[in-house]
Amino acid sequence: MSIREDNRTASTTRKPDTERFRLRPFIEKLRQREQLDTVSQDIELIDIAKNLDGNSKAVLFTRAGPEKAELVGNVMGTRERLALAFGSDTRNLLHEVNRRLTAPIAPVEIPSGAAPVHDVVLTGADADFTRLPVHLQHGDDGGPYISAGIDISRSLDGTRRNVGYRRMMLRGRQEAGIDLVAPSDLRVLYADYVRRKERMPIAFVVGSHPIDGVAATMMSPAADEIALMGGLRGEAVPLVRCATIDAMVPADAEMVLEGYLDDRGWAEPEGPYGEYIGYYGRLKSNPVFHLTAITMRRDALFQTATIGGRHLAFTDTAQLSALRTEVVAWASLQTGVRDLEAVFCTPSCGGMYNLRVSMRQRYPGEARNAIALAFGSSADTKHVFVVDDDIDVFSDAQVDWALATRFQADRDLMIAAGFRAVPLDPSLEGRRAGAKAGFDLTLPFGWRNGNEYDVPMPPVLGPSRGLSVIEALREKPQSFRDLMEAVGSRDGRDVLIALDSVRQEYGLERTAEGHYQLRTTA
Incomplete structure (x- = not known):
């Protein structure tokens, strides 16, 4: 079948906005905030990856390959860019995502003629x-990969629509292997089709707003995960019916790949591939996707996701995984911790293994309760670091300080074994279950009631009370800062001279806290 282009007809009724959550306008936002590198010269496809690897910015290639295609990568490679997508900041991103997750919004259907993703429809050959x-x-990948694909599928009985994030290894013009080894909703749904010897219709969205990428990585019991995407967007997702399969996809996407997974199950080799934890994954047996249509915008922007390598902190997958880990861990911690301050998963660990929790302990042992809750959550973390609420979990330096000064290994280390583990972790050495470690980096309960372990801060003076040093000391014991405030000194040397005079005339003593007081008579 030849190329077909749909002509849209005008309508007097209000249509859903199909541009607000398009990828291209978001890329323009990145340009305005100097978060985008642009490669304007011709570039061969083999050189795309080295321009993305370790780059802290998103990269737009305007003349990629012999077709001079537009391609963008590393769009979600920092927490700042994810926060920008949600109109938030890095510290409040988790709370904003959690707030939106509680309010799903059902999608709305629009006709093909109103769907930008149906500007161009390619079918047949x-x-x-x-x-x-x-x-x-990556150098040893099994082939070229489409790495930024959001998969949309439904259960065999049609009662559930699932959304996920999936990679695809091309096997030819119309076949690709997809990774369905790790536990996932799609794996469960596909197994039902295989048992019934039926093909599974599925579509892959390539080129999406970062909010849709976040939605695709979240776990939800909802019957329609497109509604979850709508909640994260804050408005209904416009859907259009696919051209060749019985499915509906976001009408505002850059591109959609329609097709089906055949009924043979995990039948063909897929991989190896540079995985999200920074190492190669082995060759696996996986299902095969058969392409039946490509639909796209006239000016479609192709997207690739960064994954693997030595610079995990600047990859799309690590950032998405970290946010998902935080959402899952927060939900679990909320069941047993009253004063939870913050949760942060470091993207440099791949976005899953190292979790930091800040909390205010109300009772002895609550830090260990938090560790146990994180161990048992579906976040699959390996190492949990719990700190007091005065420690900034987003600061490597502050967490390192807490580890150095508030942790004793014989008292504060929790180790447990036999937990579910992700097989990609090379430290497992082939085992199916793994160990977890919890680090209680909080001060012993009650220590913060004294000042021996107070954290030094720069002095701040209140208004002068117009007293002399001797008058202030006759009121009560005073710290040096208190004396400066009492006399209105912004220098301190004048107070030092006055103190010396008082010492010689009246005598001075120091309290246990180090405050100055007049010498008491025997």
């Missing part, structure tokens, strides 16, 4: 993966 600027991402 024209539906060809090799039309797209798909590049080799």
